[in-house]
Amino acid sequence: MFSAEELSSEASTQRSQPINTARPASESLESLDALEQLRALLLGADYEILYDLRQQLLDRERYSLHVADIISEALTLRAQQDDSLTDALSTTIESAVSHSVEINPNRLANALYPVMGPAIRKSIQEVLHQALDTFNYLLEQSLSVRSLAWRFDAWRTGRSYSEVVLLKTLVYQVEQVFLIHRETGLLLQHVVSPQAITKDPELISSMMTAIQDFIKDSFNVTSDTSLKTLQLDEVSVLFNQGPHAVVAAVVRGNPPAELNRLLGEVNEQLHRQFIYALKTFQGDGQPFKSTQPVLERCLKTQLRLKKRFPWLAILALVTLVGAAAWWTYQYYQQQGLVQQALAALRSEPGLVVVDFQNTQDGYQFEVLKDPQARDPLSVIQPLQSLASKVTALKVTTKPYLAMEPEFVLGRAKQILQPPAEVELELAANTLKVTGQSDLPWQQKLQQSWPLIAGIDALDLSEFKVEDSSAAQFDQQLRTLTAKIEALRFYFSSGSSVVSDAQAHVKQALPLILELLETARSVGKMPQVSISGATDETGTEITNGRLAKERALAMRDYLLEQGLPASVIAIVKPDTGLRNERSIRYQVDLF
Amino acid sequence: MVLQKKICLLGAFSVGKTSLIQRYVNQLFSEKYLTTVGVKIDKKQVTVGNTALSLMVWDLAGEDDFTQIRSAHLRGLSGYIVVIDGTRQNSFTVALALHERVRTELGQVPAVFALNKSDLKDQWLISHEQIRTLAQLGYPVIETSAKLGLGVEEVFMGLARQLVPEKVN
Ligand SMILES: Nc1nc2c(ncn2[C@@H]2O[C@H](COP(=O)(O)OP(=O)(O)OP(=O)(O)O)[C@@H](O)[C@H]2O)c(=O)[nH]1
Ligand SMILES: [Mg+2]
Numbered sequence: 118m119f120s121a122e123e124l125s126s127e128a129s130t131q132r133s134q135p136i137n138t139a140r141p142a143s144e145s146l147e148s149l150d151a152l153e154q155l156r157a158l159l160l161g162a163d164y165e166i167l168y169d170l171r172q173q174l175l176d177r178e179r180y181s182l183h184v185a186d187i188i189s190e191a192l193t194l195r196a197q198q199d200d201s202l203t204d205a206l207s208t209t210i211e212s213a214v215s216h217s218v219e220i221n222p223n224r225l226a227n228a229l230y231p232v233m234g235p236a237i238r239k240s241i242q243e244v245l246h247q248a249l250d251t252f253n254y255l256l257e258q259s260l261s262v263r264s265l266a267w268r269f270d271a272w273r274t275g276r277s278y279s280e281v282v283l284l285k286t287l288v289y290q291v292e293q294v295f296l297i298h299r300e301t302g303l304l305l306q307h308v309v310s311p312q313a314i315t316k317d318p319e320l321i322s323s324m325m326t327a328i329q330d331f332i333k334d335s336f337n338v339t340s341d342t343s344l345k346t347l348q349l350d351e352v353s354v355l356f357n358q359g360p361h362a363v364v365a366a367v368v369r370g371n372p373p374a375e376l377n378r379l380l381g382e383v384n385e386q387l388h389r390q391f392i393y394a395l396k397t398f399q400g401d402g403q404p405f406k407s408t409q410p411v412l413e414r415c416l417k418t419q420l421r422l423k424k425r426f427p428w429l430a431i432l433a434l435v436t437l438v439g440a441a442a443w444w445t446y447q448y449y450q451q452q453g454l455v456q457q458a459l460a461a462l463r464s465e466p467g468l469v470v471v472d473f474q475n476t477q478d479g480y481q482f483e484v485l486k487d488p489q490a491r492d493p494l495s496v497i498q499p500l501q502s503l504a505s506k507v508t509a510l511k512v513t514t515k516p517y518l519a520m521e522p523e524f525v526l527g528r529a530k531q532i533l534q535p536p537a538e539v540e541l542e543l544a545a546n547t548l549k550v551t552g553q554s555d556l557p558w559q560q561k562l563q564q565s566w567p568l569i570a571g572i573d574a575l576d577l578s579e580f581k582v583e584d585s586s587a588a589q590f591d592q593q594l595r596t597l598t599a600k601i602e603a604l605r606f607y608f609s610s611g612s613s614v615v616s617d618a619q620a621h622v623k624q625a626l627p628l629i630l631e632l633l634e635t636a637r638s639v640g641k642m643p644q645v646s647i648s649g650a651t652d653e654t655g656t657e658i659t660n661g662r663l664a665k666e667r668a669l670a671m672r673d674y675l676l677e678q679g680l681p682a683s684v685i686a687i688v689k690p691d692t693g694l695r696n697e698r699s700i701r702y703q704v705d706l707f
Numbered sequence: 708m709v710l711q712k713k714i715c716l717l718g719a720f721s722v723g724k725t726s727l728i729q730r731y732v733n734q735l736f737s738e739k740y741l742t743t744v745g746v747k748i749d750k751k752q753v754t755v756g757n758t759a760l761s762l763m764v765w766d767l768a769g770e771d772d773f774t775q776i777r778s779a780h781l782r783g784l785s786g787y788i789v790v791i792d793g794t795r796q797n798s799f800t801v802a803l804a805l806h807e808r809v810r811t812e813l814g815q816v817p818a819v820f821a822l823n824k825s826d827l828k829d830q831w832l833i834s835h836e837q838i839r840t841l842a843q844l845g846y847p848v849i850e851t852s853a854k855l856g857l858g859v860e861e862v863f864m865g866l867a868r869q870l871v872p873e874k875v876n
Contacts, residue, residue: 298783299783300782300783301711301713301763301782301783301784301785302713302763302783303711303712303713303763303783304711317750319711319750319761319763320748320749320750320763323713323748323750323763323765324746324748327745327746327748327765327780330746330777330779330780330782331745331746331777331779331780333779334777334778334779334780399710399872400710400711400712400761400785401708401709401710401711402709402711403708
């Protein structure tokens with residue numbers, strides 16, 4: 118706002134300029150001046166103020182300045198008076214917003230971001246809530262005792278079930294809403310609730326108008342009153358008359374007072390928004406398409422049922438969700454188990470999983486198994502406790518030969534059974550044999566290695582065959598020989614009679630027999646010679662004869678004791694000079 | 708685009724307004740006379756050029772000594788058909804009076820005159836002179852017979868053609 122002083126002060130500063138410039142530079146200068154003076158005399162300061170005001174209006178810049186001063190106050194004031202500002206601005210703002218979105222969608226998106234989340238949440242909540250209610254209502258309708266009673270009622274009275282339900286539960290329902298052009302009675306727009314049936318709304322619209330007119334005319338009522346309600350049994354029609362349009366609602370049941378108020382509000386809103394279209398209506402309903410959402414606000418329904426907690430729906434939902442969750446849990450458990458079993462079987466050497474599938478009695482793995490490999494069932498043994506809760510794990514095996522080096526080597530060891538001194542190694546399908554063995558094993562090796570899968574060649578560079586038994590026998594024979602040759606039997610002086618010889622025989626006989634056996638086993642023949650000796654008393658001749666007699670006596674005694682004669686073939690004379698009355702043995706092998 | 712238009716049938720009682728509509732909308736005719744009380748409305752879809760019209764046809768009770776056509780019913784009409792019964796002089800007078808009344812109340816509005824019961828032409832009392840006067844009013848004058856279905860289509864289409872804005876066609 119601006120004050121009067123401001124106006125006049127501004128006026129005086131601005132005044133002289135336009136007059137000076139406007140004045141034509143001609144000979145009539147003086148007369149113009151005179152006229153100016155006269156005017157000033159007659160109109161005085163008023164003239165200047167008025168002149169200045171006029172200039173303000175003509176000068177775009179100055180005019181804008183003043184309007185700018187008051188524009189927000191003006192808008193506020195008008196907004197308090199009525200809603201026309203909203204209607205007037207909405208188109209502009211709508212196109213400004215869409216323009217802004219076209220140029221840079223991000224800006225609006227950023228601005229809306231903080232409110233979008235809550236808005237979306239709210240609307241989802243609302244939708245879920247409604248869906249839950251409907252679901253519950255349906256469940257209750259189809260399950261409750263009351264619904265059975267209603268079905269019986271329907272059957273008894275011959276009405277349809279839905280009709281009975283509606284009658285029993287409905288307080289009211291707005292079935293149709295008409296927006297009617299008041300002057301012509303033509304239909305501008307029409308909305309119907311989903312369940313309602315409608316017949317030719319255009320005709321009904323005209324007819325309702327005709328009835329209105331008819332009644333108004335017939336009873337000479339004053340022109341500004343009009344028909345408010347038509348009532349036919351269960352159905353009533355509520356009218357709200359506006360200057361240019363009528364909103365008529367077809368209601369089943371008992372419409373509440375608020376409904377009239379709502380119709381009024383809607384009609385007022387439509388008048389504000391569509392006033393131009395209403396005034397210029399020539400039969401084209403197109404501009405009124407957008408009244409639909411506003412009219413739909415009137416399609417209200419109120420059921421007699423008290424709103425209860427939707428326990429049935431919740432229960433059903435919870436069961437469903439629970440079942441789904443359980444199924445999912447089971448599925449993942451099973452998948453996890455199967456994966457674990459697969460991993461275990463696959464990482465186990467000598468086992469190859471060829472196939473696996475879910476069968477009726479559990480998960481079936483088809484496995485190729487090398488004879489060397491571990492039993493697959495024992496491989497998955499650690500999983501069995503889990504499996505017992507989820508699904509059975511079954512294995513079918515088929516034999517196969519693994520070609521991994523360790524399996525080829527294992528196979529070779531199993532087949533060849535190498536002795537302790539022999540080591541087997543595998544390098545590039547060649548079996549290397551290190552160490553030594555006896556002949557039979559070497560023969561076995563030569564026969565068997567070509568039959569072992571995975572071995573192509575034999576490396577015997579560090580292997581030798583040794584007949585260890587011969588050496589052993591030699592050793593044994595040497596020992597026996599030494600033992601036998603150390604034996605002595607002593608005679609009494611000048612005698613060649615073997616007496617008290619049990620102890621000696623007990624020693625000598627087993628040794629000689631063992632010698633015989635051992636020598637035979639290596640294909641040799643032992644010969645034990647007995648030679649006698651004497652002391653140095655007596656002549657050489659008698660001593661020689663005595664020594665020979667002593668050797669023979671022992672030979673005979675031993676033969677008597679069971680020594681085979683073939684062993685002691687020769688009795689040798691003792692060549693050594695010894696001063697003792699004894700015999701001793703000498704072993705020769707042939 | 709469908710244009711809705713309100714049209715009215717006017718005329719004295721028993722001239723055959725209801726019969727003309729019945730013939731036009733439902734292709735039916737009845738000799739029985741059931742006078743119309745108040746208003747009866749019918750709908751008929753027609754196409755003129757490339758404009759689809761939805762005609763809301765208001766059948767008003769005929770004028771007689773006791774009944775006057777109500778102004779309220781005339782409000783907002785886009786055009787009207789004045790029906791005259793050729794066998795009754797009085798229906799001509801009433802027709803002219805009604806036409807005049809609409810003109811003063813609503814101004815210049817498309818209209819058509821229907822000279823009904825043309826199947827009873829031998830009983831007609833209306834003179835050629837009168838028909839000429841009618842024609843001079845500047846509106847189409849069409850002879851009709853609701854009974855035989857003659858001229859009925861022409862009457863309604865004659866009006867419909869006047870209802871479509873020039874620029875559209
Ligand atoms: N022969 C003949 N009879 C007709 C014709 N049209 C109507 N009638 C008869 O005239 C009588 C009156 O017809 P309506 O159509 O009811 O007349 P109306 O103008 O609607 O009369 P109100 O409703 O009373 O004003 C009926 O008995 C009809 O059978 C016609 O073209 N030829
Ligand atoms: Mg009639």
